[in-house]
Amino acid sequence: MTEVMTGQSFADLGLPPVVLKQLEKMNFTVPTPIQEQAIPALMAGKNVLGEAQTGTGKTAAFGLPGLSLLDPKLRKTQMLVVAPTRELAMQVAKAIAEFGQQARGVEVTTVYGGSPFPPQIKALRGGAQIVVGTPGRLLDLLKKGVLDLSALRLAVLDEADEMLNMGFIEDIETIMSSVPPSSMRALFSATMPPAIRKLAKTFLVNEAGEQPVNIQIAAQPQTKASIRQRAWQVRGLTKLTALTRLLETMEYQRVLIFVRTRSDTMEVTEQLQAAGFKASPLSGDLNQTQREQTVSQLRSGKIEILVATDVVARGLDVPEITHVVNYDLPGDTESYVHRIGRTGRAGRSGEAILFYRAKEKHLLRHYERLTNGTIEFFEVPDAKQLSAHRQTKLQEQIQQYVAGQDLTALTTIIERIQSQTELSPLQIAAALLAQQNSVRPLIVSEDPAPRKFAERAERPERSDRSARANRTERAPREGRDSRDANIDFDTYRIKVGREHGARPQDIVGAIANEGEIDSRYIGQIQLFDSHSLVELPKGLPTAVLKILQRARVRQTQMDITLADEAITRRPRGDKPARGERPAFKGAPRSAGGPRSKDGRADKGRSRRFQ
Template identity: 50%
Template sequence: MSNDKILFEELSLPTPILSAITELGFVEPTPIQQQSIPALLAGNDVLGEAQTGTGKTAAFGLPLLARIDENINAPQMLVVCPTRELAIQVAEAITDFAKNIRGINVATVYGGQSYTIQNRDLKRGPQIVVGTPGRMMDHIEKGRLNLDNLKACVLDEADEMLNMGFLDDIEWILDHVPEDTQMAFFSATMPAPIKKITSQFLTDPVHVKIAVEKQAKANITQRAWRVGAIGKTAGLERIAEVVDYDAMIVFVRTRNDTLTLSEHLVSKGFKAAALNGDMQQQDRERIVDQLKNGRIHILIATDVVARGLDVPRISHVINYDLPFDSESYVHRIGRTGRAGREGEAILFASHREMRLLNRLERATEGQITPFDMPDASQLSKHRIEKTKEKLVSVAASPNLEKYAEVLAKFTEETEITTEQLAAAMLYQLQQKLPLFPQADPVDKRGERRGRDGMRNDRGDRRGREGGRERRNSGDFATYKFAVGRAQGVKPSDIVGAIANEVRINSREIGNIKLFDNHCHVELPKSLPGQGFEKLKNVTIRRHKINPSLVEGASHSSGYDSENRGKRPPRKRERFNDDRSMKTFKKKSNKPRREERSVPTFN
């Protein structure tokens, strides 16, 4: 087929379908649509290879809709998807394409939704069924999903189903599909197992392979922040507060992290929510709807549940944790900058992870530029400006006379000037978000750097201990927190929680000793303000820390868990039981697996 631009009306689609896509604003088909639609309309099997976000749903949905007989109330088109979110999205899109065809019904079947709802929908005889492999197999096996009238079967995101371990399920479903069914496989990549089932179940397929267009990638600006001394959580807060965005997705690695991070952001006043695989399906659908409707602005999610999520409001993607492979990174940033919209992707990388950026650039055929995190002075200017805007808006209210009288009475009774009272009110107003936040800790790592200050960071560590400047041991007091390794706590969690909640510089935190169910943390003897009272309200990984002062603790030779690069000292320790003296073997200086894992990209 020619590469010249054509219009949908030139693709021989039925009039009801053309009118529907015209109403939806579709004018020119994408490359995958230009080549797939004629092949599927001609009755050929199709093997489509194209990246996410290139319009594959319309590429198979529009031509296969043309084969549906709306007078037959039985499944005629089957679409198998790897995730519930993608199945819902595909079903919604096909419903929109078929809105001008009377009698067409679309049903979705996926795990997590009530069988009652799905059984009812299948009894109505939908012509199109979209779902995930496991639930689809269940309905076929129980006789609720009859494939006798099936005309077309589609595998969407076939490589992702392979990655998620659905290969056997896919083969089982395809074995139950009638032999004369038209087949269409769509995948971002074409690994060997996909090629195998292609040769087994497709007949002389038309292979449509679309290269990623540079113009589409140019809509996404990729940036990287080398995580500084303020830590990831504080960095995310600053982006959420200062950067101009409509909505953002923040990608983390674990389901527990989605909850921990979203709860933290909510406690800071941000409209955030978690999305993970442990949630009930109705809750997940509700959260996605809230994101679409603008009731929440920040979604904290894992890779799998966000696969296929297409919300126009998403202007930013934050890679809070780097993915384990470059393909996942491509899918992540593909949640923004879709359908011609502009987007920005920001990744958080430690100094060790910065060397991996070249591989991500090759995978996306783009450039990752440095992201300058707003510093404390910029944060101060932003908050002052926002406070001014709020006060100016309130000052325009016509109902301030009584308050002005109260203010005048205050000045008369206390002999305090109006300016002093206004300053006192402003001070009270900014307690949660200080107008003058503490200066950022100096990050002395990476004084000699490579390209754009983003590579080869070998900070001068002379005169420092494990990257942290040590203070006199007499300046510290040791506190016991009721969290430890059993709760999945790491030193970075402790530093971040204390620095954010107690408002002290992370450099003022001393040694951290992790035990199974508690930890010892060195903090300044004179905590700022109501420091100890604030400590009582701190939670780390959703656990209250219940701080208490450790009397008579030594601060001179403890092993600093935060400084894992140091060799811990040999020591003798006296026990109160029959083991009067025991010599301890030297501990390994290797970090625990969860703390030293660095993602690799294939």
Template identity: 45%
Template sequence: MSENQGENSGTEPLQEAPAEQARETETQSFTDLGVDDRVLAAISDVGYETPSPIQAATIPPLLAGKDVVGLAQTGTGKTAAFAIPILMGVDVTARKPQALVLAPTRELAIQVAEAFGKYASHIPGLHVLPIYGGQAYGVQLSGLRRGAHVVVGTPGRVIDHLEKNTLDISELKYLVLDEADEMLKMGFQEDVERILADTPKSKQVALFSATMPPAIRKISKQYLNQPVEISVKSKTTTASNISQRWVQVSHQRKLDALTRILEVESFEGMIIFVRTKQATEELAEKLRSRGFSAAAINGDIVQAQRERTIGQLKSGALDILVATDVAARGLDVDRISHVVNYDIPHDTESYVHRIGRTGRAGRTGEALLFVAPRERHLLKAIERATRQPLTEMQLPSVEDVNAQRVAKFGDSITESLGSANLSLFRKLVEDYEREHDIPLADIAAALAVQSRDGENFLMPPEAPAPAYEKRSRDDGPKRERPPRKFDDKFDDRKFDDRKFEGGPSTHRKTGAELATYRISVGKRHHVVPGAIVGAIANEGGLRRSDFGHISIRPDHSLVELPAQLSSETLEALRSTRISGVLIQLQKDHGPPMGARPRAGREDRAGGKFPKRKDRDRKDDRY
């Protein structure tokens, strides 16, 4: 990648790279695109064989030193499209950051940083550092002092480091705006434009967005130099004979949710996908301890053991395989009836490849996807890219699991009635009955206790959920309202400001659970409730149900949030910015929101009511 000079004077014609042209890119290789041996080795390790349409269309102009505007959905392979050219141009002997990638959320920043690390695995001495709100500054400061060549961060935290003079971008060569439309929806436009203005004019810029609203077009014209525009269209790539379902479950409850599904669902063979090698071993061990036939395969397992494990899966000696994407590459077992995405993939290509392991040889298949509350945007990206909605499923209840356990217990008795040793044990039981005068039913129950763990045979009832979590979407008629779970990628267009400027909403916490907080942005900063919720929820890890009233005043705003916020959340929110302004979150100790001091009788009668100017100033405190 070479550096660009000069001001923007136009946009090169749009380069279409639709998905229907994917067959053409299959004849290309990364070598044909000019990728060097170091990066080639790394992407081969990851499992990439041919470039995706966005990669084939984007890498050449970036390597030629041109600015790029890429219109592409999440999951089209765009991270590799900009990471590969950047890594080829980074000078590992330099100490200052040479590439800066801006991402709207901490999750995406971490994901992009991890991808850079994978693609740079054969480039000794190259350092990648993610910086985002919610993480301690010490980790980030030490990383910057060591010398990070590539910095991936959220706009608010990048601005913080720039103001503290801990991030030096004076020698920046490359700047990437990833999911730029989402950054603008979340109120980061001023931050993004400030960062763009502070970077060297000679830098090369790549902007990626799913849509091209006027604000993105304005940034492109003002800050990019004759950018090449590339558009990638998606197509449905999942097989019609695979039933796709998803369930919302928090990270800490995944194992319990998986256990319930395994006990109730009827399956032959199953692959469970996780992200890391360590997770394959840990999950397989936990499943074995719960009585399931499970084994792990990952990149550290030798080929002989891998082949032996897959052979057991094919023969039926093994029912469950826990694997990473790379380890499952090339796996073809007709017996696999279910694929479970225990960890949701960050790109749709991985999702399509994963669920393609079932539904082989004309059979039907089942694909299950676990989605944590803060991962809903990834579910939406999968549905958009594949153009196929996934069906939400409810986890099996305690009653469902217990009914299945009882049924299996009865089946085991029926199976044992055909045993060749039945006559021997019948005589022993009859002798015991005559000798001790014990009913046969009691003897049978005692024998069952010997073979089963009586204490854990039936699952105990679930603890009651908190009051504000009890209702679900299927609990009966209720008025229309926004989804209870907050989505990381907050869409301000779908947000009704009136829900927060006024009376309480029935699905939020009660007043006793909330406290009023003051933030240092108000009407003169042109903020709206949507931007406040988007920024605070993203940086502080909160959900929509954690918000109460929001009142926007001339120079500040009052927001009702949980009264007991963790120290980590408070620290993250103190450094959060909205419209480029540090919000300086702190508890407000004035009267309840919406209340006004009542004037005394003497004030009304004696004309001592405060002047309008004083009243306005007083109201600003509340």
């Protein structure tokens, strides 16, 4: 919850004693601005349109009045919260459950894709009054007739702009169309692109034609004033080498490192642990108990460095975090603000470090505007500076040992070695130093000279000619920045198509949720009857592919494979259906188009989903 508070107390907002008692137990005494305005409006039965950034206390703004208005004795769904990701859904559900600990008989359940249906269906049929879920799974449960909204009193869309980014807008419209007209509605979003404003205009006007209460909470740039922002352009050194050098040479208490995928969290963590750092991953592979243990270890100091993805780090509040490292830049500028907000907490100062490639430099201007700050450019310590740092640290350690410990016994050993071998003390000291030098060199080899296009050096890339051939022009999705035109894609085939009821937004949502891949990095999608083709970044980690192979779209497993492999296995004489395009530019004509199970050509049409 943000530190910006108002002059009122929660008792002034009309909340019932059972809720106030729990807030007092949690040491929540003064509401934030969004809570001060949203809670009375919802308690009075009005719809709410809230525009507020992450960290302003939105969950309590709708969770507290929702708890206050439901009937614990009625075993039906009375409050519905729609969240873009399962991680956020779990976080919201946990917060509401904590707010409602004093209210007997109130049950909160979470429903999301990638998890078995039976336990979720059992919870709904058991009469959970509060349901928090992701759009795809909520829609599936509605179609199955399991999610009954006839008794619904409050429907909430949380992080609506993020749901738009992930392609859930049609699912949201379908869900909101199932909400009874008499129910209250609330929509919260950090930004208000046209599609979200249209959604608000359609669903937030009540039965009497009354417009929603519009609450706008301005961002608080002064809360970021204590955060220093610095950027290093990736060149010459790999990002991992640069990261280890920074961690070795800078003074920090706790560090939070943001990467793109959960497989990246493991890879970076393993490398840091091998280099001697106390690091741990925080990803969707960990269950809730494991995540809580990891955060607890970070607070206690058993872990000093946390490597995480955007989704699971949402809401992370550890005041001891002094540095945030953007190892991979986020897919949108709002996520950057959320990331750096993890440091500089509770009035402390913090530092945000960015690793960017030349083609990403334009993003820095957006970050500066959003944070009302300045990003400084810096260079990672070179080999000479790193050598000097290690030698200085060694000298300090030797001085501390001499000053703080009794070295008489060790001095005797040195004297005996000298007398028996006729070695000088300097030679003995140098020999002992050589052992340490073999573990961590005190004289680091010279850095390689920066190469042209050095940003491509960390992983093998296709040739420029091939990249141009396989790259297709992409239009920006409404309400967000366009994708980086320099991203190289591979085309993948998934065994889900129109006959399974799949739509592009279903595919985007599944890949974004399960693979933790920002929708910015999901390219063109082509739908066919029995399968689909989707572009994903070249060099996708094996661990991510394994996760996506098990992921489901419309209850059908993706079973994802590289499209060019699938194409080469087709009979040579196959021809594409009329109007069908090849899987990607440059595909041989003789490869033909996709085929259905009975051997007939799939009647597919190419669709771009941006």
